[in-house]
Structures are given as C-alpha cells and as structure tokens.
Amino acid sequence: MGFIMDGLDAEDYDRTYSDGQLIKRIAGYFKPKMGLVVTVSILVVLKSIMDTAFPVLVSNGLDTLVSDKGLQTAIWITLLLLVSGVLSWGFNMLRQWFTAIAVGDVVLQLRKDAFNAIMERDMSFFDEFSSGKIVSRITSDTDKFATVVTLTVNLLSQFLLFVLIIVILFFRNWQLSLIAIAILPVIMAIALGFRYLARTATQRSQRSLARVNSNVQEVISGITVAKNFRQEQNMYNEFKGINVQAYHVEVRTGVLYNGVFPILVAVANLGSTMIIYFGGNNVLNHSISAGDWFLFVQGVASLWFPITSIASFWSQFQLGLAASERVFALLDAEPRVHQSASEPVSSLKGEIEFQHMHFSYDDRQTVLPDLSLKIHAGETVAFVGHTGAGKSSIAKLVARFYEYQGGELLIDKRDIRTFDLAEYRRRLGIVPQVPFLFSGTVRDNIRYARPEASDAEVEAIAQQIGNGDWLEALPEGLNTEVGEEGKALSMGQRQLVALGRVLLQDPTILILDEATASVDPLTEAQIQEGLDLLLHDRTAILIAHRLSTIKQADRIIVLDGGRIVEEGNHEHLMLQGGHYAHLYNTYFRHQSPDYRPGEGFVAVRPSIVADKA
Numbered sequence: 001m002g003f004i005m006d007g008l009d010a011e012d013y014d015r016t017y018s019d020g021q022l023i024k025r026i027a028g029y030f031k032p033k034m035g036l037v038v039t040v041s042i043l044v045v046l047k048s049i050m051d052t053a054f055p056v057l058v059s060n061g062l063d064t065l066v067s068d069k070g071l072q073t074a075i076w077i078t079l080l081l082l083v084s085g086v087l088s089w090g091f092n093m094l095r096q097w098f099t100a101i102a103v104g105d106v107v108l109q110l111r112k113d114a115f116n117a118i119m120e121r122d123m124s125f126f127d128e129f130s131s132g133k134i135v136s137r138i139t140s141d142t143d144k145f146a147t148v149v150t151l152t153v154n155l156l157s158q159f160l161l162f163v164l165i166i167v168i169l170f171f172r173n174w175q176l177s178l179i180a181i182a183i184l185p186v187i188m189a190i191a192l193g194f195r196y197l198a199r200t201a202t203q204r205s206q207r208s209l210a211r212v213n214s215n216v217q218e219v220i221s222g223i224t225v226a227k228n229f230r231q232e233q234n235m236y237n238e239f240k241g242i243n244v245q246a247y248h249v250e251v252r253t254g255v256l257y258n259g260v261f262p263i264l265v266a267v268a269n270l271g272s273t274m275i276i277y278f279g280g281n282n283v284l285n286h287s288i289s290a291g292d293w294f295l296f297v298q299g300v301a302s303l304w305f306p307i308t309s310i311a312s313f314w315s316q317f318q319l320g321l322a323a324s325e326r327v328f329a330l331l332d333a334e335p336r337v338h339q340s341a342s343e344p345v346s347s348l349k350g351e352i353e354f355q356h357m358h359f360s361y362d363d364r365q366t367v368l369p370d371l372s373l374k375i376h377a378g379e380t381v382a383f384v385g386h387t388g389a390g391k392s393s394i395a396k397l398v399a400r401f402y403e404y405q406g407g408e409l410l411i412d413k414r415d416i417r418t419f420d421l422a423e424y425r426r427r428l429g430i431v432p433q434v435p436f437l438f439s440g441t442v443r444d445n446i447r448y449a450r451p452e453a454s455d456a457e458v459e460a461i462a463q464q465i466g467n468g469d470w471l472e473a474l475p476e477g478l479n480t481e482v483g484e485e486g487k488a489l490s491m492g493q494r495q496l497v498a499l500g501r502v503l504l505q506d507p508t509i510l511i512l513d514e515a516t517a518s519v520d521p522l523t524e525a526q527i528q529e530g531l532d533l534l535l536h537d538r539t540a541i542l543i544a545h546r547l548s549t550i551k552q553a554d555r556i557i558v559l560d561g562g563r564i565v566e567e568g569n570h571e572h573l574m575l576q577g578g579h580y581a582h583l584y585n586t587y588f589r590h591q592s593p594d595y596r597p598g599e600g601f602v603a604v605r606p607s608i609v610a611d612k613a
C-alpha cells in the first residue's frame, strides 16, 4: 500500500481560518444576493413539504379508500398526488435554477476579487507561490467553492426532509417511530466511517491527479531540453509510474464509493423489514391503520437517503471549504511592500539615491548589506559583477518590487515609500532579460506600453530602431503574430520589440536587464542603436552583459557580494587592474571586435586573482 501512495502527502497549505470564519466569509459573499437566497430558502422548504406530503397523502388516501371504497375518492387522491408531485418537481427546478444564478454571481465576484488580488501582490508573493498554484486558486478552487455552496443547499433540503418525516412519524405512532429510528445509529455509524474513508480517498485522488497534471506540464515546458538530451523514454517511464499510481488510487476510490451504498441499502432494508413485520402485526391487531403502516414503510425508506447523502458529500464539503480557504488566503495575503503614503509622482528628474540600503529576499541570505550610491538624473550607470552579486536586486528595488529592511531609497530626494506606485511605475521603463511578449502582433506588443498610441506612432518608433530594417525579416512586418510568449520570433527580435515598447513609453528612469543570450552581429548592432535612443536624456540602470553596452555607460559600478568594490569608466577601471579588469578578462574580453584567442588580457593585481581563485 505504502508505495502506491508515495508522494501524495498533504501539501503545506496555509490553514489559518476556522470553519466558522470560513462559513461567515462565504455568507458575506451572498449578502448582496439576499433576495435570491431568501427565494431559494423558501423553495427548499416548499419542496421538502411537497416531498413529505406525497407519502402522507398516499397513507391518508389508503385509509379513506378502505372506509369509502368510491372511485371518486380514488380520482381525488390521484389528482392530489399528481399536484404534489408536479409542485415538488417545479419547486425543485426553480430552486436549482435560482441556486445556480446566485452561486454563479458569487463565483464571478470571487474570481474578480482573486484576480485583482493577484494583480495587487508584490513580487515576493510570486516567488513564494508557483504559477500553477495561483492559477488553480483562481480557477478550480473558486469552482470547488461553488460546489460547496450548491451542496450545502442540497444538504439543507435533505435535512429538512429528514426532520419533517421524523416529526410526522412520531405524531402518527411513537412506538413504531422508535423502531424506525432504531436503525439510524447503524446507518450513521456506517456513514461516519465512510465519511472518514471518503475524505482520505478523495484527497488522495486529487493529489494523484495533480501529480499527473504537473508531470505533463513540466514535460511540455521542458520538451526542448528533453529532446535535446534524448530523455523521451525516461520521461515516459516517469509518467507511466505516476499515471499507474493515479489509476490505482482511482480504482480504490471507485470501489469505496460504489461499495458503501449497497451496504447502506442492506441496512435500510433491514429497517424496512422490521417496520413491515411490527407494523403488519399492529395492523392485524387494529392498533394502527393500513395507511399508517404504509407511511412508516415509506418513511423509513426515505429516512436513510438524507443521512447517507449528508455523509457521502461531507468529504466534498470539507474539500470545498479548504478550497475557499485557499482563495481567501490569496485575497488576504499581506503585502510585503508597504507604502507610507500615496503622493502623486507627476514628473520626475530621475535622481536615484540608496542610503545605507540593507536588503534580503528572505532570512536565508543578505543580498545588499549596506549599499550607498547616488545616480544622477540623466546618468547611465552599468552594474557589473559575478552572477549573484546583487545587480538585478538593485534594479528590482528601484522598481519597488520588493521591500527593503534598512536604509533609504530616495528618488528625486523623495522617499520611494511615499509614492503613488502606479504613477511612479508609469515613469519607469523596464526591459527584462528575457523579454515577455503577449500573444498578438508585434504592433500590439509595442503598443502595450501606451495603448492609446496611434498606428503612426508605433510605426515611427519601430522605424527608429535600426532604420526599421529588422521589420523586413518579419513575414508580415508589424502585423506579424508573435505566438505564445513571443516564441514565433527570434530572441533578438523579441529584444527589439521590448526596446520599441519602452521607447514608446518614454520613461524617465530606464532599467535594462541585458539579455545574456548572444545574437547575430547585425541584430546586436540594431539593438545597440535602439539602446542609444533609449539611453538618451534619461536615467538608466543597465545590468550589463555586453561590452558594447558597458562602454556606453557614464559610470560602471562593480558589485561583489552586494557591495560596491569599484566604480569609474571603462578606461579608468581597466587601468586599475582590479575587479573590473578581472571581470573583463573572464567575460568581456572575447566580445571585443579585435579579439584574438589567447590575447587581449589586461593586467590584474595578483591579490584579486588569488581572491577569486
């Protein structure tokens, strides 16, 4: 058994709400739908009354027929039964209809809230939660929330039916009622036992399905690497194991679900047999009528159904509550980036100053221990350093994606924490290392920065980069579809689109995380031209990986372990023979147009080389 369930342990979900809090919260969502909720409640009561009326009418009808024996009475009874049946059907249909409307409206609102909450979250949130989990919180978790509400309405209706039948039976004959309910503890014991087993089985089958999903997702995302390393067979074997596990889990769940009902039916039939025997004896000695006898036989048969359905749906109810909890956790996630005010940022000069900045993403590692740095308005600063030195982190702090723990970050001598972030970010242009393009055309993607820009403006921007030569390589120029995430374009073309996008935005501060991927010399030249345009007249932070970009900077800052170890321009730093010269020898030397293998090393102080060795 053990190995079948491997990897299906509980996830580390953040359960922080009690059931009561959750139900209160769910009820809160239904408050604006009070009219519908009241209508559904009335319909639930009416349907339950009609369902109870049916056996009562038959019972009374039997007794009347025994004494009256007239055809007219039989017709009347039939008509009444027909009316009660039709009414029950009608009430049920309306109840389901209105429930679906109310639940649909609430899920609509909940999804809107969840989506908005995600848009509001700062970047640390996305580090913590995988995209798969976030997607499932918005889609399947809100769906499960809907299931829970629909189930609750159904269960309430069943419960009401149960109470009504019990009350009527007791009014008719309490001794026989006691016999009827004697079977209930047995049914409840089986149902409760099943509740536990069903919950475990449902959780396992959900987890095994999630494993299948995530395996397929991972394989498809990494298909290029898999094919490159010829791992298809290994991947298939891995999938096969996971799929077989899901099969075993599903079979167990199916056997459990399908096995419990025959047991419950057998027990319920035992109850009916007892009622038939004792009730029949009572009819023979005239202590109850034949109609009452029928009512008991019928009543016992309908009693077990509400109990079993409450028990069997309990696990789904719990899972639905857990899903609602995950949605609410998403809505309530505390922001890590705290703004002390929301002051307008109508215009900026672009001066950036870090004062004794202390920053870490989490408690595992300090990324910037104590950074002090002033970038003047209009200055182009290139950050260089080994991987993990903290270059991107500085840029992310300027974009206010993360909260810092100590020191100050001033933009135009104003505390960044006092800014209206939406306005501030409008003045900030970011070109990420791997440019992300949304599906649509090249034109749509450039326009993304300023949706109101006219076609002529977009075209003018595209023409500015490399005289528009890059557009000729695109099959339909600006109208070329970029495909999912821009996969239909080459990496260099994607970078050019990303540059065009930021040029159109015309930000005061530019952050460019330069791509490490190499592009052909022509594209490189076009990108360089685009960059020249971008750098002109604005503050720029370049996380530079290309020698040509680094040389364009007014100042180069060399980072090591989150500290500034050197700064100056290219020539000055080369002469120093320190960290920059060492980086040059390691990364940039071969990018020089005069590069010859084995040549072009610059002199580096022995202490630096020894330090890095």
Ligand SMILES: Nc1ncnc2c1ncn2[C@@H]1O[C@H](COP(=O)(O)OP(=O)(O)OP(=O)(O)O)[C@@H](O)[C@H]1O
Pocket (backbone or CB within 6 Å): 127, 361, 362, 365, 367, 385, 386, 387, 388, 389, 390, 391, 392, 393, 394, 543
């Ligand atoms: N989102 C994150 N959560 C936790 N730690 C992070 C996160 N991003 C970066 N780090 C850590 O912070 C340190 C600095 O990373 P950063 O990305 O700033 O380096 P970098 O100099 O830009 O490197 P590269 O040139 O490879 O992009 C690294 O040790 C990295 O592991």
